Every structure is written in structure tokens, then in C-alpha cells.
Amino acid sequence: MPVPLTYPGVYIEEIPSGVRTIVGVATSITAFIGRTQRGPLNEPTTINSFGDFERTFGGLWVDAPLGYAVRDFFLNGGSQALIVRLFRPTGDADGKATMSAGGLNLEASSPGEWGNKLKVDVNYTGITDEVAARYGLTTADMFNLTVQYDPANKGPIERIRNLSVVEGLRRVDRVLEQESQYVRVRSLDDGTPDLPNAIPTETDPDGGDGSNIGQGGANSQALDQATYEGSKDNKTGVYALDKADLFNLLCIPPDARGLDTPAPVYQTAMTYCAERRAMLIVDPPVAWSAIKETAAATARDGLGDLGLSGVEARNAALYFPPVLEADPLREGQIDTFMPCGIVAGVMARTDTQRGVWKAPAGLDASLNGIQGLAVNLNDAENGMLNPLGINCLRSFPINGRVVWGARTLRGADQLADEYKYVPVRRLALYIEESLYRGTQWVVFEPNDEPLWAQIRLNVGAFMHNLFRQGAFQGTTPREAYFVKCDKESTTQNDINLGIVNIVVGFAPLKPAEFIVIKLQQMAGQIEV
Numbered sequence: 414m415p416v417p418l419t420y421p422g423v424y425i426e427e428i429p430s431g432v433r434t435i436v437g438v439a440t441s442i443t444a445f446i447g448r449t450q451r452g453p454l455n456e457p458t459t460i461n462s463f464g465d466f467e468r469t470f471g472g473l474w475v476d477a478p479l480g481y482a483v484r485d486f487f488l489n490g491g492s493q494a495l496i497v498r499l500f501r502p503t504g505d506a507d508g509k510a511t512m513s514a515g516g517l518n519l520e521a522s523s524p525g526e527w528g529n530k531l532k533v534d535v536n537y538t539g540i541t542d543e544v545a546a547r548y549g550l551t552t553a554d555m556f557n558l559t560v561q562y563d564p565a566n567k568g569p570i571e572r573i574r575n576l577s578v579v580e581g582l583r584r585v586d587r588v589l590e591q592e593s594q595y596v597r598v599r600s601l602d603d604g605t606p607d608l609p610n611a612i613p614t615e616t617d618p619d620g621g622d623g624s625n626i627g628q629g630g631a632n633s634q635a636l637d638q639a640t641y642e643g644s645k646d647n648k649t650g651v652y653a654l655d656k657a658d659l660f661n662l663l664c665i666p667p668d669a670r671g672l673d674t675p676a677p678v679y680q681t682a683m684t685y686c687a688e689r690r691a692m693l694i695v696d697p698p699v700a701w702s703a704i705k706e707t708a709a710a711t712a713r714d715g716l717g718d719l720g721l722s723g724v725e726a727r728n729a730a731l732y733f734p735p736v737l738e739a740d741p742l743r744e745g746q747i748d749t750f751m752p753c754g755i756v757a758g759v760m761a762r763t764d765t766q767r768g769v770w771k772a773p774a775g776l777d778a779s780l781n782g783i784q785g786l787a788v789n790l791n792d793a794e795n796g797m798l799n800p801l802g803i804n805c806l807r808s809f810p811i812n813g814r815v816v817w818g819a820r821t822l823r824g825a826d827q828l829a830d831e832y833k834y835v836p837v838r839r840l841a842l843y844i845e846e847s848l849y850r851g852t853q854w855v856v857f858e859p860n861d862e863p864l865w866a867q868i869r870l871n872v873g874a875f876m877h878n879l880f881r882q883g884a885f886q887g888t889t890p891r892e893a894y895f896v897k898c899d900k901e902s903t904t905q906n907d908i909n910l911g912i913v914n915i916v917v918g919f920a921p922l923k924p925a926e927f928i929v930i931k932l933q934q935m936a937g938q939i940e941v
Contacts, residue, residue, distance in 0.1 A: 431870060433867070434851075435852070435875040441757070442494070443757040444657070444691075445482060445494060446479075446653075447636070447665065447666050448499060448636060449474065451470060451525045452496065455650070463488075466483050468594075470496055471525075473742055474742075475740075478668075478669070479496075481666075485752075485755040485758060485782060489761075490761045491754075491757060491758040491761040495657055499641065501633045501637065502524070502631075508630060510527075510528025510531060512532075515616050516614060517578075517585065518598070518599040519596045521597075521627060522593065522595055527562075527630065529626075529628060530563040530564075530568070531562055531596065531627040532560070533625050534558070534616045534618045535556050535613045536616075537557065540557070548575065548583050549581060554577045555576065556577070558572075558596075560573070560593060562595055571593055578610075578611075584608075635669065638675050638678055641675070642678060659846070660691055662692050662693075663685075663694065665696075673698045674696060679720075679721060679729075680720055686728045691842070692729065694732065694753040694756050695732070695822070696751035697732070699749075701733060705787075709790060709798055728842075729822045730756075730822060733798065733804070733805060734788040735786075736752050736780065737749060756816060758781075759778045759780070763777070769843050769884075770884040775815065778815050778816040785814070786807075795818075799818055802825045804835075805817050833923075834923055836922070840919075844919065847875065851875065860911070860912075865903070872896045872917060873896045879894075879919075885920050886920035892920065895918045896917050902915070
């Protein structure tokens with residue numbers, strides 16, 4: 414507001430420039446949904462490396478392919494992922510291992526047989542009057558807890574000091590909730606913590622009755638359609654991603670080797686991805702590659718059975734065939750795995766090197782960490798599948814295995830969809846999400862020309878930056894994009910209704926799928 418003018422002299426007033434920079438969102442945060450050995454349930458957990466996945470979710474697991482897909486993602490260029498662990502209990506048991514340490518009843522932090530490898534011990538080492546006074550307690554109120562995972566193989570150890578069962582800063586149930594990756598205090602039927610009335614007794618770390626070792630932990634049953642789809646109200650299954658701020662790609666690997674992700678699950682996930690402005694990476698059914706000689710024809714005939722059609726199919730892409738990889742948990746034996754994690758990593762790598770507008774396909778889109786493809790397609794078979802919107806993985810003599818297709822599931826030639834290509838759709842989603850987040854400041858601003866000018870300025874600057882990076886067709890900004898927000902796009906009736914209309918257009922770059930070289934002989938010089 415203006416400075417009050419009270420005395421003769423010079424006054425300084427700062428005037429807002431109207432610049433509100435729009436920052437582009439991330440483009441390759443990949444969500445993975447499925448079974449893991451351990452970890453939080455129905456909670457999207459951010460990881461930045463496969464090491465993070467091993468620490469939180471237990472790493473590779475023979476029984477479930479999700480860990481292999483996550484490993485492939487990071488191996489092929491991925492940088493950030495969200496893991497949603499699903500769990501289907503057996504009967505009424507929650508699957509958590511339980512144990513007792515000197516009278517303190519504990520349980521594993523998450524369900525699974527992994528909890529049977531936990532060992533807990535109580536001791537009083539290093540507890541002094543000075544330490545106790547710091548927390549308003551006495552030494553008779555305090556103890557330490559040692560938790561070791563897989564002691565037989567000298568697994569990692571947690572040492573959590575200065576705990577108490579007395580109300581205060583170091584009450585054991587609260588501290589374990591914040592500091593322990595492995596254990597929690599058991600709860601009573603009413604949900605309150607099962608705390609002993611007296612301080613736990615010291616345990617013998619080298620012996621004892623075995624009650625301090627985890628018992629009763631159980632793995633999840635095979636996941637069914639209901640577990641995958643979950644509940645939108647309870648934010649479980651696919652809808653657990655409602656708790657995540659942003660994800661761009663979604664992978665749902667099969668629940669076990671040799672199985673398929675149910676088609677209805679993909680249908681639900683595809684609709685959800687359309688709502689969240691994300692892309693679904695679809696794995697092919699196992700039966701498509703069962704007979705190598707007829708795999709392409711089987712894929713062609715089976716595409717309709719997936720039921721992935723309609724406008725939402727713009728947000729899905731299918732890659733065929735599966736890949737062959739060496740399994741470190743089976744002494745390097747070659748096994749078949751689905752390609753969703755690899756493709757997501759290739760997309761992330763392409764985004765980093767070239768931009769989201771570049772098709773994640775071609776000779777640069779190499780498939781790292783694999784030993785081969787379940788089916789080696791030739792040009793004719795590729796030509797059978799590509800016009801249907803099935804992206805092929807190919808193997809070439811010198812260039813190796815690469816992604817050789819960039820179409821969405823609306824990419825069939827017969828559909829003639831404007832979002833036929835993956836890079837065009839992903840660029841549109843990137844612009845939509847960036848503008849959605851970057852124009853929140855507009856809400857409740859006075860709806861008139863000064864606001865419209867600011868909108869044109871800021872949105873135009875964002876689009877021009879993309880133009881300079883080569884994201885659009887055209888040699889001039891006028892040919893590449895436009896931003897319209899004025900009295901023509903927003904009428905007086907819109908203003909009365911509290912609406913401001915912003916129209917943004919762009920000319921997308923489309924991949925050069927077919928390279929045609931025309932060759933002819935030159936006639937010799939004919940003298941006239």
C-alpha cells in the first residue's frame with residue numbers, strides 16, 4: 414500500500430513487478446505397486462536409489478517381481494520412485510512377528526516373515542543420573558533397547574538409548590515410532606500401547622528363552638483384484654497414491670513370475686492415471702510370448718482382450734515382449750521378467766538427456782541389465798504390431814536391445830487420435846501439471862485486465878522457455894505456441910461467475926517414425 418505522506422521529503426515505495434515464475438514439475442517420478450518383503454503398507458514411500466529400496470522394503474524377493482522392476486528402473490536411468498506395498502493377510506492375523514524383551518511386548522514394524530529374524534535385548538549400559546535428570550526421570554525409570562535384524566548373518570543393529578515406560582519425552586512407544594525401522598510396542602485391543610507397569614528387566618544377549626526373537630510373522634497371500642484396486646475412501650491399493658503429491662509414471666508388475674497383472678486392475682489404474690495426469694506402463698500378458706513363432710499374431714489378436722480403450726487410453730502405453738534377465742537370487746539363472754521398470758527408467762533417462770518431448774525410443778533408448786528378449790521380432794512382425802499401438806522392444810546386431818516404439822494405446826492408425834504418440838501426451842501432461850500448480854496464485858485475484866496481463870506474462874514466459882529448449886514445432890514463438898487471456902476468452906458473464914479462462918496452445922513435435930529414402934539413377938549427359 415502507498416506510504417502515508419506526512420512530512421516534506423522523499424518517499425520510497427516498492428511496486429510489485431507482477432512476475433510469478435512458473436516452475437516445471439518433475440516428469441519421471443515412477444510409482445510401483447505390489448508385494449515386498451517388508452515396509453509400510455498402502456503408504457507411498459519415496460526412494461532415490463535401489464539401496465533405499467533394500468533398506469526399507471527388503472530388496473529383491475524371489476516370490477514377487479516388484480523388486481526386480483525397481484532395480485531395472487534405477488539401472489536404466491531412473492532417479493526417484495514411489496513404492497506402495499500391498500498386503501493380503503491370511504485370516505484374521507495381521508502377519509506381524511511378535512517378541513518380548515524383559516517384559517516389554519514388541520512387534521515388527523510391518524507384516525512379513527522378515528520379522529521372524531528380529532532379536533531384541535534390554536540393557537542399562539551408560540544410563541547415569543545426569544542423563545536421567547535431563548529427561549526429568551531417575552535411572553530406575555530408564556533402559557536401552559538393542560534390535561538386530563538377522564543376527565545369524567550379522568545383520569544391521571539398532572541401538573536405541575534412554576527409553577522409559579513412564580510418561581515423558583522418552584516414552585518407549587513414541588520413541589520407537591520415530592527412531593526404529595524394525596520394531597514397535599504392541600497395542601492393546603483398544604489401540605493403546607501395551608506398556609509394562611515396571612521397567613523391563615535386562616536380557617541375556619547370548620541366551621534366554623527365545624521370547625526375544627520374532628515369532629509368528631507371515632507373508633502376504635497372492636494379491637487379488639480387490640487388493641490391487643483398494644478403496645478410494647480408505648486410500649488403499651492404487652488409491653494409496655492419493656497420499657502422494659506427484660507421480661508421472663505408474664508400473665504394476667505381476668504379483669508372481671509367470672502371472673499377469675489382471676486386466677481390470679489395469680483398467681482401474683488407467684482411469685486413475687488420467688485423473689492424476691500420469692502415464693500407465695502396461696506389461697504384455699505372458700501368453701503372448703508363449704509360442705515364439707506366433708507371438709506377434711497372438712499379441713495382435715489379444716490386444717482387445719485387455720479392455721484398455723477409450724479416451725483414457727491416451728495415458729497408457731504397452732511394451733512387448735518381456736525381457737530375459739539373470740536372477741542373482743537363483744545363481745544367475747536366466748528368467749523372464751516384465752519390462753515396465755526398464756521402460757520407466759528409459760523414459761527417465763531420455764527426459765534428463767533430451768527432454769520430455771523426445772520420444773523414449775530409438776537407438777539411444779537402450780535396455781540395460783538384460784540378457785535378451787523373450788521374443789526376437791523381425792521387421793514384418795514389428796510392422797504388424799506398431800499400427801495397433803503396441804510398442805516393440807527390438808534387438809539389433811550392433812546396437813543391442815532398444816525400445817522401438819513410441820505410441821500410446823490410442824496410437825492405432827485407425828483411431829487417428831491427436832495423442833497418438835507418447836512424447837506428445839507426456840509433454841501435454843507436463844504443461845498441464847506445471848500450469849495447474851503455477852497459477853494457484855490467481856485464485857481470488859481481481860478478475861480484470863491487470864490480472865489477465867500478469868497471467869499472459871507468466872504463462873507466456875513458461876511456454877517461451879520450452880520453445881527455446883526445442884519442445885515445439887516452428888521457428889518463431891508465434892508458430893510454436895500462444896497464450897490467450899483477455900476479454901474475448903473471459904466474457905463479462907464469466908467474470909460475474911468468478912471464472913477466468915486461460916487458453917494455451919502449442920505445436921508439438923512428433924517423432925519421425927518412418928524414414929523414407931528415395932533413390933534414383935541420374936541419366937547421363939545428353940547433348941542436344
